[in-house]
Amino acid sequence: MTHAPQIKIAATYMRGGTSKGVFFRLQDLPEAVQVPGQARDNLLLRVIGSPDPYGKHTDGMGGATSSTSKTVILSKSSKADHDVDYLFGQVSIDKPFVDWSGNCGNLSAAVAPFAISNGLVDRSRVPENGMATVRIWQANIGKTIIAHVPVVGGEIQETGDFELDGVTFPAAEIPVEFMDPASDEDGEGGSMFPTGNVTDDLEVPGIGTIKATMINAGIPTIFVNAEAIGYTGTELQGAINEDADALVMFENLRAHGAVKMGLVNSIDEAASRQHTPKIAFVAPPADYVSSSGKAVHAADVDLLVRAMSMGKLHHAMMGTAAVAIGTAAAVPGTLVNIAAGGGDRNSVRFGHPSGTLQVGAEAKQVNGEWTVTKAIMSRSARVLMEGWVRVPGDCF
Structure with missing residues (x-):
């Protein structure tokens, strides 16, 4: 019996806040996965190692918790006055589905550093030294996020002394602003209190x-x-x-x-x-x-x-x-x-x-x-590993 060989896809494994996930540039994904659909979901499930009845993610990049079973797809923004489009996929651990219904606020802190390092932000917007302001379009919920990333010598400053409870080691501080964060399920505004009552x-x-x-x-x-x-x-x-x-x-x-x-x-x-x-x-x-x-x-x-x-x-x-x-x-x-x-x-x-x-x-x-x-709020982010992830070529 013939089995499809593995393929490799450029990816970066990053921590953002108290979460971590696998980050992709949209352009680096296989063509069939560059659009929403079952092929995309199947690929991300295989990358993470889900569904896993053992609850360990031994055969994938996931960490078998909601905080570590995450995927991110980024591209240059199609929105005016934005730098990068950010799409977040929460991968179920024990079931075969990816939830696209919301954002990950923790990984939002890692979006801007990844976008700068991977050529998704115009270099004219990145100072040689100082704070780079990155305008993020959160595509899941249709909202704007502004991240302020420290830059030293033209490179992202990842190390620092900012301590975040829930993260073992200190790192550089990244203030993150969630603009007009109240929205309905389609990201179209809606009432902040959908029932009309605060309680x-x-x-x-x-x-x-x-x-x-x-x-x-x-x-x-x-x-x-x-x-x-x-x-x-x-x-x-x-x-x-x-x-x-x-x-x-x-x-x-x-x-x-x-x-x-x-x-x-x-x-x-x-x-x-x-x-x-x-x-x-x-x-x-x-x-x-x-x-x-x-x-x-x-x-x-x-x-x-x-x-x-x-x-x-x-x-x-x-x-x-x-x-x-x-x-x-x-x-x-x-x-x-x-x-x-x-x-x-x-x-x-x-x-x-x-x-x-x-x-x-x-x-x-x-x-x-x-x-x-x-x-x-302030978070921090750090690249943990970069290169390629490998998955069986017929998994999607």
Whole structure:
């Protein structure tokens, strides 16, 4: 029996924020994969090593977690006043699909360095020394992201002393601005609060009726109070991810919230849309010990947040969910704002399983509708490996 030989595709393995993924230039992909469709999905699944019933990604580039099963396709921007188009694919670990419904805020920090290094940004926009401002078009959600990348001697400065909880080693700081981050599922604007309320009663069979804040900002996110579902907000991954009943409960909660937000038409449909919406729970400040052993004191944070990603508790915080947190915190009456002590605020520092993170956002009411102009946070990024990935030539 004859088997197709492997092919090689130019790629870069990068960390961005607390995530990492495989980055491609659109022009380097096989012709059949340069357009959306099953061929593209099949190729990316094989690159990552999914679906993997063993949950290890031994035969691929994935890391068998939602934070490390990611792919990015970049090209010179087709949009005016933008430098690069950024398309993000969240690869399922145990199922044969790629979710294109949202952005990865963490990997957004790696887009600009990759784009500069790979000739996707006009060199006239990159200083010999200083900060390069890269205008990114986030194609999944139709939004603009502005990243500020340090440049020394005409080259990207990757090393530095900026520490990010959830990342082992320090690196250079990259401020990232998410412009007009509130959007509907098609990236066409829409209401920041799809139900029209900053807080709703969400009825979920097996749980009952609980308060929820459902917001479209950064990424569609459902916030509930930790106490309402039997938690404190100080939990680490093991407390959730090793509890099969808890995982079922969170998915049930997420699915019902997705229907109420208008993101899906039925509970069953939510199963094929794992990347969005996110589900998170919040609590007032409290002392706890992070996953690295670092003590987080109540006085260090405004509130506690724990978030689920692709069916598991995230080890830190998704960048897009951090945008949702910062935005919701700026709106009086949301569960996030209340957990942070209420009142007006344009930034918030929250505790997550790996430590703390600060995110800023400015929200205001226009004709009775809440809107936010931008949210900003600092991340870091680093090239881990570059060259080619190899996959069987008949996998797509």
